[in-house]
Amino acid sequence: xxxxxxxxxxxxxxxxxxxxxxxxxxxxxxxxxxxxxxxxxxxxxxxxxxxxxxxxxxxxxxxxxxxxxxxxxxxxxxxxxxxxxxxxxxxxxxxxxxxxxxxxxxxxxxxxxxxxxxxxxxxxxxxxxxxxxxxxxxxxxxxxxxxxxxxxxxxxxxxxxxxxxxxxxxxxxxxxxxxxxxxxxxxxxxxxxxxxxxxxxxxxxxxxxxxxxxxxxxxxxxxxxxxxxxxxxxxxxxxxxxxxxxxxxxxxxxxxxxxxxxxxxxxxxxxxxxxxxxxxxxxxxxxxxxxxxxxxxxxxxxxxxxxxxxxxxxxxxxxxxxxxxxxxxxxxxxxxxxxxxxxxxxxxxxxxxxxxxxxxxxxxxxxxxxxxxxxxxxxxxxxxxxxxxxxxxxxxxx
Amino acid sequence: xxxxxxxxxxxxxxxxxxxxxxxxxxxxxxxxxxxxxxxxxxxxxxxxxxxxxxxxxxxxxxxxxxxxxxxxxxxxxxxxxxxxxxxxxxxxxxxxxxxxxxxxxxxxxxxxxxxxxxxxxxxxxxxxxxxxxxxxxxxxxxxxxxxxxxxxxxxxxxxxxxxxxxxxxxxxxxxxxxxxxxxxxxxxxxxxxxxxxxxxxxxxxxxxxxxxxxxxxxxxxxxxxxxxxxxxxxxxxxxxxxxxxxxxxxxxxxxxxxxxxxxxxxxxxxxxxxxxxxxxxxxxxxxxxxxxxxxxxxxxxxxxxxxxxxxxxxxxxxxxxxxxxxxxxxxxxxxxxxxxxxxxxxxxxxxxxxxxxxxxxxxxxxxxxxxxxxxxxxxxxxxxxxxxxxxxxxxxxxxxxxxxxxxxxxxxxxxxxxxxxxxxxxxxxxxxxxxxxxxxxxxxxxxxxxxxxxxxxxxxxxxxxxxxxxxxxxxxxxx
Numbered sequence: 001x002x003x004x005x006x007x008x009x010x011x012x013x014x015x016x017x018x019x020x021x022x023x024x025x026x027x028x029x030x031x032x033x034x035x036x037x038x039x040x041x042x043x044x045x046x047x048x049x050x051x052x053x054x055x056x057x058x059x060x061x062x063x064x065x066x067x068x069x070x071x072x073x074x075x076x077x078x079x080x081x082x083x084x085x086x087x088x089x090x091x092x093x094x095x096x097x098x099x100x101x102x103x104x105x106x107x108x109x110x111x112x113x114x115x116x117x118x119x120x121x122x123x124x125x126x127x128x129x130x131x132x133x134x135x136x137x138x139x140x141x142x143x144x145x146x147x148x149x150x151x152x153x154x155x156x157x158x159x160x161x162x163x164x165x166x167x168x169x170x171x172x173x174x175x176x177x178x179x180x181x182x183x184x185x186x187x188x189x190x191x192x193x194x195x196x197x198x199x200x201x202x203x204x205x206x207x208x209x210x211x212x213x214x215x216x217x218x219x220x221x222x223x224x225x226x227x228x229x230x231x232x233x234x235x236x237x238x239x240x241x242x243x244x245x246x247x248x249x250x251x252x253x254x255x256x257x258x259x260x261x262x263x264x265x266x267x268x269x270x271x272x273x274x275x276x277x278x279x280x281x282x283x284x285x286x287x288x289x290x291x292x293x294x295x296x297x298x299x300x301x302x303x304x305x306x307x308x309x310x311x312x313x314x315x316x317x318x319x320x321x322x323x324x325x326x327x328x329x330x331x332x333x334x335x336x337x338x339x340x341x342x343x344x345x346x347x348x349x350x351x352x353x354x355x356x357x358x359x360x361x362x363x364x365x366x367x368x369x370x371x372x373x374x375x376x377x378x379x380x381x382x383x384x385x386x387x388x389x390x391x392x393x394x395x396x397x398x
Numbered sequence: 399x400x401x402x403x404x405x406x407x408x409x410x411x412x413x414x415x416x417x418x419x420x421x422x423x424x425x426x427x428x429x430x431x432x433x434x435x436x437x438x439x440x441x442x443x444x445x446x447x448x449x450x451x452x453x454x455x456x457x458x459x460x461x462x463x464x465x466x467x468x469x470x471x472x473x474x475x476x477x478x479x480x481x482x483x484x485x486x487x488x489x490x491x492x493x494x495x496x497x498x499x500x501x502x503x504x505x506x507x508x509x510x511x512x513x514x515x516x517x518x519x520x521x522x523x524x525x526x527x528x529x530x531x532x533x534x535x536x537x538x539x540x541x542x543x544x545x546x547x548x549x550x551x552x553x554x555x556x557x558x559x560x561x562x563x564x565x566x567x568x569x570x571x572x573x574x575x576x577x578x579x580x581x582x583x584x585x586x587x588x589x590x591x592x593x594x595x596x597x598x599x600x601x602x603x604x605x606x607x608x609x610x611x612x613x614x615x616x617x618x619x620x621x622x623x624x625x626x627x628x629x630x631x632x633x634x635x636x637x638x639x640x641x642x643x644x645x646x647x648x649x650x651x652x653x654x655x656x657x658x659x660x661x662x663x664x665x666x667x668x669x670x671x672x673x674x675x676x677x678x679x680x681x682x683x684x685x686x687x688x689x690x691x692x693x694x695x696x697x698x699x700x701x702x703x704x705x706x707x708x709x710x711x712x713x714x715x716x717x718x719x720x721x722x723x724x725x726x727x728x729x730x731x732x733x734x735x736x737x738x739x740x741x742x743x744x745x746x747x748x749x750x751x752x753x754x755x756x757x758x759x760x761x762x763x764x765x766x767x768x769x770x771x772x773x774x775x776x777x778x779x780x781x782x783x784x785x786x787x788x789x790x791x792x793x794x795x796x797x798x799x800x801x802x803x804x805x806x807x808x809x810x811x812x813x814x815x816x817x818x819x820x821x822x823x824x825x826x827x828x829x830x831x832x833x834x835x836x837x838x839x840x841x842x843x844x845x846x847x848x849x850x851x852x853x854x855x856x857x858x859x860x861x862x863x864x865x866x867x868x869x870x871x872x873x874x875x876x877x
Contacts, residue, residue: 128811137754138758138868140832140834141812143810146806146808146810146820150821152806153821204808204810206817208806256775257828258824258828262803
């Protein structure tokens with residue numbers, strides 16, 4: 001039985017660019033911004049980096065294929081540099097590549113960098129995805145919110161939740177993230193928004209209105225990882241280690257068979273169980289101090305609270321409305337504003353979440369600092385809820 | 399030799415209807431006289447319907463209660479086939495899962511194409527499906543925009559269970575140009591109605607009728623139903639009067655369908671057959687560069703024909719719409735700003751389309767013979783038990799019962815008929831997939847709503863002029 005990577009990999013340094021509509025910066029500039037911060041934080045020379053993983057998703061705009069756009073932007077010469085793409089789990093996948101290389105003893109120091117330059121499309125929202133030559137022949141060409149809106153329908157049917165109650169709860173999800181985004185200097189949206197505005201916003205994909213959808217942003221985030229021993233030898237006192245890194249991907253059961261009822265995301269449940277086991281967490285509600293989850297749409301965050309076993313099945317609406325996941329609640333979620341307000345440059349998002357947990361664990365989160373957290377969790381959901389990729393990382397102080 | 403003739407009929411009219419008053423109202427600033435035509439409603443195809451998709455739907459109706467394996471021919475008549483060089487009837491055959499040993503052919507180029515195709519098939523003597531399907535397009539504010547509609551009618555011909563047999567026929571060919579449409583033009587060009595009626599319909603049709611009656615060795619008094627479509631109001635009555643017909647002049651379906659081009663004669667014939675009694679005789683006339691006249695006799699077998707939608711079912715199955723500009727946009731009469739999202743590349747990989755043709759054309763799921771799971775798409779291994787696809791049995795989903803599991807109305811994606819309704823469709827046989835839901839009325843769709851499958855254009859490649867077809871769903875109950 002494999003022992004997992006708990007405490008085998010330490011985060012030596014992290015960086016995160018300012019997210020948002022970065023009319024001033026292309027992909028290379030965004031990568032340089034997060035990398036320079038991470039390198040300074042790590043306190044190492046770039047010549048000490050032995051391997052690197054780039055996460056970047058879209059290829060219709062953005063930086064182009066392969067890791068070459070990153071190796072040239074960062075002038076990392078002659079080392080192994082790989083590109084990862086796994087939809088919205090891309091950033092966490094980059095971290096997983098670097099962490100596994102260190103855990104395996106293949107290298108001592110590795111870099112994970114994620115980037116997405118989306119605001120060169122000329123319009124809001126994501127570019128229509130290419131789903132493969134065969135799938136495009138039969139699969140409807142719907143938008144991302146339309147894919148996630150199916151969850152709302154499934155959830156309401158299963159628990160008999162009224163349209164109004166669910167709308168109120170998902171509006172609270174976004175309201176809370178806007179409250180939090182105010183205190184994130186690097187976030188895309190830093191304005192509190194009244195509930196009334198959220199509730200009455202134009203419909204994007206029923207029941208998801210404009211404020212139920214996350215920001216489409218430019219940005220980059222970077223992590224430099226090593227072993228805890230090397231981190232210590234390099235003079236780090238408080239050491240943040242990776243407690244778990246887990247992924248789960250659909251085989252098509254939810255979309256093709258009749259069992260799934262549309263109210264939950266099986267992949268998140270699979271990945272969460274494995275991550276808690278790898279991290280040795282038996283009571284997530286008591287042991288996880290904060291979460292950064294994939295709130296691409298408000299309904300996703302609500303359902304994710306149940307899928308991460310932080311709410312009982314059918315209780316997320318009540319828990320959300322009771323403020324359990326607000327900044328002053330029992331389990332703050334999206335303390336930096338989340339995808340909703342910090343922004344969602346796909347390839348960078350997983351690493352941005354890790355950046356926030358890392359900052360909180362080290363007490364560097366400024367105005368939004370929580371009181372001495374020791375365990376944080378990140379969660380990404382790539383693809384669509386019923387045929388996708390869930391990625392979870394758990395970080396903590398060693 | 400067993401009796402040969404028509405063995406079944408079927409019909410399709412697009413669900414979308416618009417009150418003619420709405421069209422007249424939009425044009426009253428420059429064409430106030432259109433108000434005179436503003437009675438009833440007309441059908442118009444949705445953005446994803448064309449003569450191919452309508453032909454598939456009419457053919458499915460005609461094939462209710464009978465197989466398709468006996469067919470030797472499939473012939474489609476239309477003046478609005480989407481391609482100059484790509485056979486529409488072959489695409490229809492694929493969607494119907496017709497046998498591959500089939501003679502398919504297209505005809506068109508005349509309003510008479512439907513009756514000519516039926517006549518030729520009845521004379522040829524092979525088991526065949528003939529379908530006439532047309533969606534004539536009229537220029538904004540023209541008379542035809544008010545009178546045109548769209549639709550398709552299909553007939554199977556063969557031996558055994560003949561519901562109507564051909565007693566005689568007559569044809570006249572005459573280059574009487576009442577209107578024309580050049581191959582590279584979008585719209586028809588019409589000559590004066592009074593001339594068309596007096597010199598065209600009133601003189602040419604009677605000559606064909608006379609020849610047909612002589613061929614059948616009958617007189618006009620032996621005819622019960624006079625079926626003649628016309629672009630002009632009252633032209634059928636005028637011809638009937640001229641040939642001294644005293645029976646029932648078949649209704650022109652003006653009230654809620656509109657004139658369906660080369661399909662209209664056969665649509666009227668299908669409508670007449672719905673209520674015709676055994677022994678009754680039908681005179682069917684098609685007009686255009688001459689005329690065809692067919693004398694048909696209804697047989698007792700018609701009372702045993704399984705129930706089908708037919709024209710009356712189509713007429714009742716309507717989704718009322720309220721925007722003239724929507725109709726105009728659907729037939730490309732107006733160039734709207736659809737935004738950058740509409741720039742998406744819609745190129746079809748013809749290699750992939752052919753490789754996956756069984757699944758895509760006939761919407762064929764696979765039933766795993768190891769565990770019984772019905773699944774679409776068919777991937778290399780069973781979704782439940784991982785048995786190889788070589789062990790799957792074909793299970794077409796086209797006529798399977800299904801309902802809405804989840805759905806949403808998507809206002810963000812580029813879609814020519816926003817919002818795009820999309821959601822999970824749960825089939826009674828266990829299959830499930832995410833699909834488009836079309837012709838949804840203002841009330842939307844709800845979980846548990848029964849759905850049926852319809853053949854539609856999935857995507858239009860406007861750069862290369864290629865339509866990609868696939869199956870979508872629509873609520874069983876319209877509107």
